[in-house]
Amino acid sequence: MSVQYLLRRIGFYTLIAAVLFFFAVPMLWLASAPFDAKPGLGLRWPEWTLDNVGKTLEHPYALTSLLNSLLLCGIATIVTTVCAALAAYALSRVRIPGRDLLLYLLLLLSSVVTGTAAMVPIFVMMFQLGLINSQYGTALVIAGGMLPAAIFILKDFMDSVPRSYEESARVFGASPGQVLRHVVLPVARPGIATILVWAFVNAWGNFLLPFLLLREVETQPAAVLLRTLQDEGGSANLTVIPVFSLLYSIPVVLLYLIVSKRYGFRFHGGIKS
Amino acid sequence: MSTPVDLTPAAESTVDTPSRRGRIADVAGLGVGRAVAFVLPALALIALFLVFPALWTLYIGITDYQLTGPAAANPQVIGIGNFLTALGDTLFRNSLWLTVLFVLGSAVIGQNLLGFGLAWLLRGARPWLRRLTESLVLLAWILPSTVVAFLWFAVLDRDGGTLNLLLGTEGTAWLVRYPLISIILFNIWRGTAFSMLLYSSALAAVPPSQLETAKLVGASGWQTVRDVVFPHIRGHVLTNTLLISLWTANDFTPFLLTAGGPNHASETLPVFIYRQALEGGQLGYASAISLLLLVANLVVAGLYLRLLRRRS
Numbered sequence: 001m002s003v004q005y006l007l008r009r010i011g012f013y014t015l016i017a018a019v020l021f022f023f024a025v026p027m028l029w030l031a032s033a034p035f036d037a038k039p040g041l042g043l044r045w046p047e048w049t050l051d052n053v054g055k056t057l058e059h060p061y062a063l064t065s066l067l068n069s070l071l072l073c074g075i076a077t078i079v080t081t082v083c084a085a086l087a088a089y090a091l092s093r094v095r096i097p098g099r100d101l102l103l104y105l106l107l108l109l110s111s112v113v114t115g116t117a118a119m120v121p122i123f124v125m126m127f128q129l130g131l132i133n134s135q136y137g138t139a140l141v142i143a144g145g146m147l148p149a150a151i152f153i154l155k156d157f158m159d160s161v162p163r164s165y166e167e168s169a170r171v172f173g174a175s176p177g178q179v180l181r182h183v184v185l186p187v188a189r190p191g192i193a194t195i196l197v198w199a200f201v202n203a204w205g206n207f208l209l210p211f212l213l214l215r216e217v218e219t220q221p222a223a224v225l226l227r228t229l230q231d232e233g234g235s236a237n238l239t240v241i242p243v244f245s246l247l248y249s250i251p252v253v254l255l256y257l258i259v260s261k262r263y264g265f266r267f268h269g270g271i272k273s
Numbered sequence: 274m275s276t277p278v279d280l281t282p283a284a285e286s287t288v289d290t291p292s293r294r295g296r297i298a299d300v301a302g303l304g305v306g307r308a309v310a311f312v313l314p315a316l317a318l319i320a321l322f323l324v325f326p327a328l329w330t331l332y333i334g335i336t337d338y339q340l341t342g343p344a345a346a347n348p349q350v351i352g353i354g355n356f357l358t359a360l361g362d363t364l365f366r367n368s369l370w371l372t373v374l375f376v377l378g379s380a381v382i383g384q385n386l387l388g389f390g391l392a393w394l395l396r397g398a399r400p401w402l403r404r405l406t407e408s409l410v411l412l413a414w415i416l417p418s419t420v421v422a423f424l425w426f427a428v429l430d431r432d433g434g435t436l437n438l439l440l441g442t443e444g445t446a447w448l449v450r451y452p453l454i455s456i457i458l459f460n461i462w463r464g465t466a467f468s469m470l471l472y473s474s475a476l477a478a479v480p481p482s483q484l485e486t487a488k489l490v491g492a493s494g495w496q497t498v499r500d501v502v503f504p505h506i507r508g509h510v511l512t513n514t515l516l517i518s519l520w521t522a523n524d525f526t527p528f529l530l531t532a533g534g535p536n537h538a539s540e541t542l543p544v545f546i547y548r549q550a551l552e553g554g555q556l557g558y559a560s561a562i563s564l565l566l567l568v569a570n571l572v573v574a575g576l577y578l579r580l581l582r583r584r585s
Contacts, residue, residue, distance in 0.1 A: 016394065016406060019387075023409040025435060026424040026462065033427070041426045042433030083315040090311035094303055108578060109319070111516075112570040113327045114523040116543035120550050120560045121326035121333060144322025147315050176303050205417040208525045212551070226419040227529065236426075245420045256415045260408070 030249065033242035040238060056243040061217055065225035066247060068135060069204060072221050075139035076203040080146045081196050087147075088154035089184060093163070103155065110148030115208045123212050131213070138213045142203050150195050157191030190263075197259055201252050222248040330567065333560035340554035348557065355561030365562065367537055368545040372522055374453060375541050379460035380521040381514055387461060388468020388513070392476055393498065407469070414466035422529035425459045448531055452539035456527040463526070468513055475509035476502065508580065515577045519570060542566055 025043070033039040034053070036046030056062050091099055115122075122141060131137035161184070169183045185192075207223045214220050217228060226244065229237045303311075334355060338348035359365045391410065395403045413421070428435045429447040437443050448455050479502055487497040503510070525543045527533075533540030533548060540548070542562065550559035 012394065012398075015390075016398070016402065019391065020406060020409060023406075023413055023462065026421075026428050027409075027412065029424055029427040029435075030420070040433055041423075041430040043427060043435040043438065044433065079318070083318060086311040087315035090303060090308040094305060094308035096305070096308065104578070106319070108571075108574055109323055109327075111519055111574045111577070112567060113323045114570065116523045116525050116546065117563050117566045117570060118323070118326040118330060119546065120556055120563055121329035122322070123550070124333065124338075124556065125326060125329065140318065141322050144318040147319050148323070151315060176307060201415060205419075207417075207419055207529065208547075212547075223417055223419045226423070230423075241423060245423055249416055249420050252415050252417065253412070256412065260411070 030242070030246055033238075034246045036242075039242045041236070052239055052243045056240045056247070059240050059244075061220075061225055061228075062240060062244055062247075064218065065220055065222045068219060069221035069223070069248070072135055072139050072142070072210065073200055073203040075136065076142040076146070077196060077199040079140065079143040080150050080199040080203075081192060083143070084147055084150035084154050084195060085188070085192055087151050088158050089180075089188070091151070092155050092158035093166075103152065106148040107152050110145075110152070115145060115206075119208065119212055122209070126213050133214055133216045133219050135214065135219055138210055139203075141213065142206055142209055145209070146199050146202055150199060153198075154188075154191055154195055157194075158188060161187050194263075197255055201255060204252055327567065330560050330563050333557055334564040335561070336557045338557040338560070340551070340556055342554070344557075345554075351557070355558050356565075358558060359562060359565070364537060364540075365545065368540050368542050371453060371539065372541045375457060375460070375527070376518050376521045378453075378457040380464070380517040383457060383461035384465045384468045384517050384521075385510075385514055387465045389472045389510075391465070391469045392472035393502075395473075396476055410466045410469055413462050414464065418463065418526040419529055421459070421463055422526070425455070425462070425530055429455055449535050452531050452535060456530055456539050456541075459530050460521060460524065460527070464517065464521070468517060471509060471513050472506070475506040479505045511580055512577065515573055515580070519573045519577070522573075523566065523570065 028043055032043065032046045035048050035050065036044070037049045037051065038047065039052065091103065126132055126134075126137055126141070129137070165183050165187060166179050169179045174182070205223065207227070210221050210224050211227065214224060217225070220228065222244070226241065226248065229241050229244065333348075335350055335352055336348040337344050337351050337354070339345045391406065395406055398406075416424075426434075426448075431437070431444060431446040431449075433443075434447070436447060437445055483501050484497065487501045492500070522541075523543060524541075525547065527539055527541055528544045528547065531539040533544040543566075546559045546562050546566070549555045549562065553559075
């Protein structure tokens with residue numbers, strides 16, 4: 001029994017160690033290469049320096065692309081959250097005939113029509129509208145793709161908010177606008193926060209749509225610039241890439257830390273695709 | 274209705290009672306006009322950027338539409354011509370086969386098993402170990418895919434790559450020699466978190482008493498999983514497998530690691546569509562392939578929805 005127990009413990013720790021190794025080792029590059037005097041595609045103990053940071057900031061497009069990311073992502077996130085919150089609230093509180101079918105179709109749509117399956121018509125449409133290289137246009141396309149899932153998650157959330165709060169407010173003579181501002185919004189805040197973070201992380205990492213629709217380097221977000229840096233003159237620009245990767249990762253890592261501290265990463269229906 | 278039971282008498286009066294169902298019922302005093310106005314912006318964006326492109330794919334897919342040249346200005350409807358072309362296109366068949374292998378290897382087997390294994394192993398582990406492992410797996414999930422591609426370039430690089438360093442196989446170009454295995458590992462690394470989270474919450478619902486009993490009768494870990502745990506989480510296994518397969522089949526990120534190469538050896542369908550459309554200029558043909566992908570998605574999503582309905 002005790003030998004068997006011991007073997008089991010050894011087996012368990014070996015397995016976990018192997019998994020930890022598999023997940024941790026690739027990340028070490030992100031921690032070492034940015035601060036290495038001779039960064040490469042590989043892992044090594046760095047000759048510590050901060051020179052790469054300066055060179056990255058001097059790169060003509062590095063900072064611009066991070067700002068582009070903020071713009072693209074900010075618009076897509078705000079549009080998604082506001083539209084989804086309004087729609088989810090209305091769908092949750094007003095029973096319109098055919099509502100369930102609509103929600104069902106939304107869910108189906110969000111998983112079937114993906115960026116990849118619809119990339120050709122999206123490209124052609126934006127091309128004919130003259131919206132290639134338009135950051136606002138691209139942000140709206142990204143928002144459109146995220147909306148069905150966002151509505152679905154938020155509607156679930158709104159359904160779980162007791163309706164009696166609004167009833168009471170109405171009994172005391174609050175107008176619909178007041179009910180929305182002073183009752184619904186505060187109660188729905190955790191759900192809206194979830195969608196906000198979910199949408200931001202999704203949009204921040206989105207590569208395909210900006211890659212497809214933003215062909216000029218001045219308009220490209222960080223995701224696409226990183227690809228451009230890789231192709232630069234046939235060989236990767238390794239002075240800039242590691243630091244840039246780190247800078248580009250910081251916002252999502254920060255959000256991740258905040259979310260796991262405040263809510264824990266359990267399932268509330270939030271799904272990153 | 275999933276609304277919690279509401280005991281406030283004032284609320285009872287206006288909450289939709291069975292007799293009112295099917296008609297318009299307005300709980301919050303929002304007004305139907307305002308409700309429509311609330312739903313409209315979202316619906317407009319969805320119609321413009323999802324529904325319309327999906328329908329347009331139907332049309333472009335039956336034309337010989339091209340990015341440049343004469344067929345760009347005046348595309349001709351050629352019916353099922355593109356689909357016939359696909360039948361005889363060895364590159365397409367190669368891509369279809371690679372997609373099947375990629376989905377099987379990285380999602381159905383890789384993420385599924387690793388995700389379940391982690392959820393199962395960590396269930397009784399010490400909190401710090403559990404937190405550490407979960408954090409790493411989640412971080413891999415949250416990092417931008419373009420960055421993750423570089424992390425894997427560093428692992429698989431020919432000169433000084435971590436894998437070569439560890440194995441002492443300096444000079445082996447893993448990405449060139451094993452492109453499919455490379456993108457499968459890359460995708461397992463990126464995507465396991467979802468399965469782990471899903472199975473963690475599924476395992477929490479397995480009655481502890483049954484696990485205790487299994488332990489008492491001396492069932493091995495494997496027997497416990499097969500005879501006690503699996504019957505409880507069968508629905509979750511199916512849901513998870515369908516969802517991650519759907520996402521993986523539509524995943525464009527392998528492009529970041531190998532761009533489909535070398536010599537089309539890792540060109541899954543999304544990458545194939547991109548290259549046909551934007552590198553080859555064959556918009557009609559690419560749309561026809563997109564259409565096939567859409568139909569496949571529809572089938573999988575339909576199965577998933579049926580499953581959801583049956584469970585609720």
